[in-house]
Amino acid sequence: MTDTHYRRVRFVERELAHGRRLVQPLTSVAPTQLSGSAPMIWDLLDEHSSVDAVVAMLQQRFSDSPEVIAVGVRSALQSMIQSALVVES
Amino acid sequence: MTVAPATVRSIAAVGLGVPSTIVVEPIDNRSVLHELRAHRLEGVAVSALLDGTIEADERFGESLVQQHDETMAQTLRVEIMAVRVSDLLLDNDVPHRVLKGTALAHTVARSPSERSFRDVDVLVHGSEMDRVVALLTNLGATRNQPQLRPGFDGRFGKSVTMKLDGVEIDLHRLFCAGPFGVWMHPGDLFLLRDTVHVGGTPLPTLDWTDHLLHACYHVALGSAVPALVNLRDVALLAGGDWDSERFGQTVDRWRGHAVVRRAVRLVVDELDAELPETLMEYRHVPVAQAERDLIIPYLSTDARGRFAELAPATLRALPIGDRVAFARAVGLPEGSDVRGRLRAIVDRTR
Numbered sequence: 001m002t003d004t005h006y007r008r009v010r011f012v013e014r015e016l017a018h019g020r021r022l023v024q025p026l027t028s029v030a031p032t033q034l035s036g037s038a039p040m041i042w043d044l045l046d047e048h049s050s051v052d053a054v055v056a057m058l059q060q061r062f063s064d065s066p067e068v069i070a071v072g073v074r075s076a077l078q079s080m081i082q083s084a085l086v087v088e089s
Numbered sequence: 090m091t092v093a094p095a096t097v098r099s100i101a102a103v104g105l106g107v108p109s110t111i112v113v114e115p116i117d118n119r120s121v122l123h124e125l126r127a128h129r130l131e132g133v134a135v136s137a138l139l140d141g142t143i144e145a146d147e148r149f150g151e152s153l154v155q156q157h158d159e160t161m162a163q164t165l166r167v168e169i170m171a172v173r174v175s176d177l178l179l180d181n182d183v184p185h186r187v188l189k190g191t192a193l194a195h196t197v198a199r200s201p202s203e204r205s206f207r208d209v210d211v212l213v214h215g216s217e218m219d220r221v222v223a224l225l226t227n228l229g230a231t232r233n234q235p236q237l238r239p240g241f242d243g244r245f246g247k248s249v250t251m252k253l254d255g256v257e258i259d260l261h262r263l264f265c266a267g268p269f270g271v272w273m274h275p276g277d278l279f280l281l282r283d284t285v286h287v288g289g290t291p292l293p294t295l296d297w298t299d300h301l302l303h304a305c306y307h308v309a310l311g312s313a314v315p316a317l318v319n320l321r322d323v324a325l326l327a328g329g330d331w332d333s334e335r336f337g338q339t340v341d342r343w344r345g346h347a348v349v350r351r352a353v354r355l356v357v358d359e360l361d362a363e364l365p366e367t368l369m370e371y372r373h374v375p376v377a378q379a380e381r382d383l384i385i386p387y388l389s390t391d392a393r394g395r396f397a398e399l400a401p402a403t404l405r406a407l408p409i410g411d412r413v414a415f416a417r418a419v420g421l422p423e424g425s426d427v428r429g430r431l432r433a434i435v436d437r438t439r
Contacts, residue, residue: 011288013165014161014165014202016202024165024166026169026173030162
């Protein structure tokens with residue numbers, strides 16, 4: 001596991017059809033679309049800043065192993081960092 | 090007169106009255122999608138499609154969702170600008186109220202995704218107008234039209250339209266131009282305040298009752314054919330927590346009976362919406378013919394005709410002490426580019 005913490009930047013957002021989410025940081029010129037489990041992870045980052053904490057929350061909702069969930073969370077976080085939605089803190 | 094086909098009006102009324110199924114025939118797909126965009130109802134339609142209120146074929150559903158995705162992307166761009174503008178004004182201690190789309194999406198709409206908007210609308214005191222224009226100019230914003238004469242915008246203007254990074258920003262002093270604008274007391278709108286939190290910023294906005302008043306003015310005087318989303322705003326606001334006594338006092342004080350009467354009639358006729366009785370009463374409120382006639386120029390689709398008719402009515406409504414200054418600014422704008430300034434006067438009324 002890791003001690004790295006993550007923080008959402010200032011953003012605006014809208015729900016889209018089929019569980020998708022459109023998120024745009026205030027400093028970006030274009031929005032990013034989140035789909036699949038990404039909107040759920042995005043919401044969890046509002047109150048939980050570490051991978052461990054997000055994984056623990058998701059474990060309560062899904063039957064996958066923590067390792068499998070962590071892989072998905074890290075992948076989603078990397079995408080969010082690349083889209084400037086999230087920064088390491 | 091109706092402002093849109095029955096199918097689209099039914100979609101505009103979703104959630105406002107008795108629920109019923111809305112069928113979109115495949116042959117109407119393209120026209121309905123077009124009207125939904127024109128009336129900014131894609132969000133309401135998507136909700137209705139997903140909960141089964143709208144019955145349509147797969148192609149319609151896919152096109153609608155895609156159209157809504159695009160509209161939401163545009164809306165976010167505008168919303169970020171609203172936050173930037175409000176941040177700027179808060180940093181400079183400029184009292185202001187964020188109006189219409191940005192505020193209503195986060196308060197009145199069933200979900201922000203149901204309420205799109207295309208520009209930023211902010212109310213400021215007339216005495217602050219020049220300073221706000223200067224602040225935005227420093228950020229890189231440009232005015233759509235030059236000021237007719239120094240001090241005109243803050244003293245007589247309805248609003249100043251600027252553009253920054255491709256987004257239109259309307260700095261309002263009043264809800265409307267013309268005599269009904271002259272009769273407003275815009276200071277009333279700064280007495281109470283609500284707040285919507287967007288992008289980490291607490292945006293100051295009107296309280297619910299003043300939002301309803303503004304929505305009525307916009308629907309009644311904004312254009313001959315109001316967008317259905319604006320009629321829906323009135324219906325949603327009317328169904329919420331508003332102060333009918335203060336609303337009535339303001340309408341009296343602002344001489345706005347003809348305005349509210351037209352707004353309520355439009356909402357009832359177009360949406361077949363159920364409004365509270367205190368608002369429905371305005372449908373039959375007596376209004377002198379002379380005041381009813383004052384609405385006519387607001388509905389002109391010809392900007393030149395609109396200006397030509399509104400200017401004399403404005404002049405008559407102004408206090409005697411202001412008439413010379415107004416007439417001088419409108420009749421003899423400052424600067425040598427007379428043609429451009431005359432065009433600006435006409436554009437100003439659009």
